[in-house]
Amino acid sequence: MKWLSKTYVGLVLAFLYAPILVLIVFSFNQSKSRGAWTGFTLGWYQKLFTNDTIIQALINTMFVAVVSSVVATALGTLAAIGIANMKKWQRGLVMNVTYMPVINPEIVTGVSLMLLFVFLRSVLSYLNAKFGWNLQLEFGFVTLILAHITFNVPYVILNVLPKLRQMDTFVYEAALDLGCSPSQAFFKVVIPEIMPGILSGFLMSFTYSLDDFIISYFVAGATSQTLPIVIFSMTRRKVSPEINALSAIIFVVVLAVLLAVNLYDSRREKENRMKARARA
Amino acid sequence: MKKILMMGAAICLALGLSLPALAAVQVEDEAYYTRFKGQGKSINVHNWGEYIADGSDGYLDVVKEFEELTGIKVNYTTFSTNEEVYARLRNGGANYDILVPSDYMVARMIREGMLEKLDFDNLPNFKYIDESFHNPNFDPTNEYSVPYTWGTVGIIYNTMMVDEQDLGSWDLLWNAKYMKNILMFANPRDDFGIALKRLGYPMNPENPQQLQEALELLKEQKPLVQAYVMDEIFDKMIGGEAAIAPYYAGDAITMMQDNPDLGYFVPEEGTNRFVDAVVIPTCAQEKECAEMFINFLMEPEVAASNISYIGYSSPNNGALAIMPKEITGNKIAYPDDEVIAKTEGWIDLSPEMNLAVDAAWTELLSTDEQYSRWLIPIMMLVCIIMSITINVSRAYRKRRDRKYADQLPPRTR
């Protein structure tokens, strides 16, 4: 029975990792075609690092991810605090709408945002004509970041709200009684208390933003190609093994980050356990 | 790697060019190109995939050369069908300065007021364009476009997989022997054009009846088709994944260089001759820079290297004069007059026909199974009913439970 379950787990893991392994192996293949192995080379990596389009796309992706996840975290944290104080029906209404970008198919979100920006453009051109303004909304970084914030905020709220609920409200009141101003109490008491939620919300929206293709595809412009969009246009052309090299690098980076986070977590947990034992 | 470099060097020498790494392109009027230097200008170029020399195989890196010469930054992006460009533009989303659509799309864009008139004073190199390309039928007054390349559509086949006696006609694409070994275009005009040609109609459908017949023919072909693709054809044909694919002549040449087993022919019924033209859409922000880029593309030296790389045919006499005979003498790219005589160009269809083509295309790609159109509403209804039933029954059970709980002695509650 034991070997059976072990084989099963092994098979599933093989299923999950085989394609990635294939990509990595073929990134060292000399031949341009996927068909045959003709020899070892690092040439595709070299080519990748001198590929301006990809480097630019990487910079764009990071920029959009950082800006959108920071804004989303601020917006989402404040929202969560406000929502926690809402009456039940208000909270229900707001949370239902908040869930929309999470449960809606991404393509519908993408299409709806695209229609919104088209609509806003026509509103702007009407206003420009009427008041002689010169406001522009180009499909590009602005639309991309707005869209990313929109699908990121719900994840922040969903991460922060439970922490707020767990929080003892008397702690905040105690801080006020002890002479804190409301803003001091907020920053010194409430924020540290819900910090884990804020952090995980931030990380989640950062990674979603890095990885998003479908919504970006609908709202990106000519100058704001993110990495997933560039990858998409790469897969639609004569495929260069650079794409394999890129996958290998992304995999290694992700692995390193996850390992680091995991190590940090487990060390902290061990410390906590030690502390708890010491207290006992 | 070394071999490719050597080959590239040899080609450059043959072209009478210096190695791109050593010296920049020689242009006639350098002052014209350098007037925007240092102003931090940039243009957005939207071109077909695999449609510009990118510095590989020893050819020029056109975009980089332009950037170095003029100091204008180029944001280069690619598309894979004319209809995609049209959609992006119509959504108002794209701020492109340069597009390279095909003939019929240029005409449609002109008709719908989506293009900017070019200032030919800024395009001195237009003198190199062959006269037969002046005032084309898609731009009768030649105010909006400059031809980039031209070519014909033919069938690429793998000689190891296809019998010689089957060649010659569009019928090959309907030959059941090659089931699941046929690739087709992933764009409506090319596919419907082929079907119409096979039916003996003009490639531009004249009425819905013809279109309907073409649709039936393509539906009949669908079980034989492995996939509907565009530039994925390169990998598929070079890697021997498929046996037969209709595609553009210039790309056929590129594929045949990479896989010597590939062959190419133009079907005897005749085929389409297309022109891809450079245009500036009305949303362009840097029109003069864009015109400069268009002019740069027409520099004989640039056009020669560019055309040699992409393999399509050039309308640029200056380039043709300095290109090696192996390329300009290639019958695939520059077919004999008899072949040209049997070609048809795309024309812009009426808005109604365009809609009909779009609808027919969607119908072709939808699944063959037939279901009642009421199925989805019925499914929705079932969902609603289920949801309500579950809710009601739960409420009922809850009430029953509560009643039951009320009857219990307080301690067990």
Added chain:
Amino acid sequence: MKTKTPALPYVLWMIIFTVIPLALVAFYAITDPQGHFTIDYISQVGEYTPVLVRSIWLAAVSSVISLLIAYPLAFWISRRAWNHQRTMVMLVMLPMWMNFLLRTYAWMTILEKNGLINRFLGLFGIGPLELIYTPGAVVLGMIYNYLPAMILPLYSIMTKIPNSIIEAAQDLGCNTWDVLWKVLVPLTVPGISTGVIMVFVPSVSTFIISRMLGGGGNLLIGDLIELQFLGNAYNPNLGAAISLVLMVLILLCMSVTNQFGDEEKGEMLK
């Protein structure tokens, strides 16, 4: 702290970027390009019933297979030592952090006619089999991409089930089968419904997997929508109508699934 003003910017944001866009989708769906009211586009969606049915069918098959694969695995992980569990969860999640286009592209390399599987089979004189550009390939792509999304919710609910419950059931005379059906499954219904939704929704609306692994010959709903907005058949009104139908359909399906999830006593573990 007792004020709800901090939520104000978000509520505003939500109205502009979630409510209005969805209203715009609905508006486009019921108007023609000139802005006049029409239900033509909504009724046209009926013509694409085969596409919708096919999408739902493929997504449902993927969800069920994913569930069958994920359930034992999640259970196995949840019975490991704590440290071991973390590592396993990380191993399962890791592929999901790769860009999904790259993951799907990898399967093209494997499934092609001259791909790895056919080459391997060729050694034994079998094939070449037709693997890529089949509905099976599309289902495979969906399962591969969204399997971790099924494993995670299952695991997180199973890890709350103490071994003692299972042992108690066994002591009371349940065989393995009974333990599974009478104890485990009822306890994990919320996880199952979350997992199914997490696989079904992205699968039913995908337009990349079907294009890369399905060959573009048989559209799914996602392709159909993309085709109307950025593809070969520009018709945003029809696209909006299809999006609207898709959205309503999914919301309805989800409300049913959620009812099931609430119905069973998921709270038992709290």
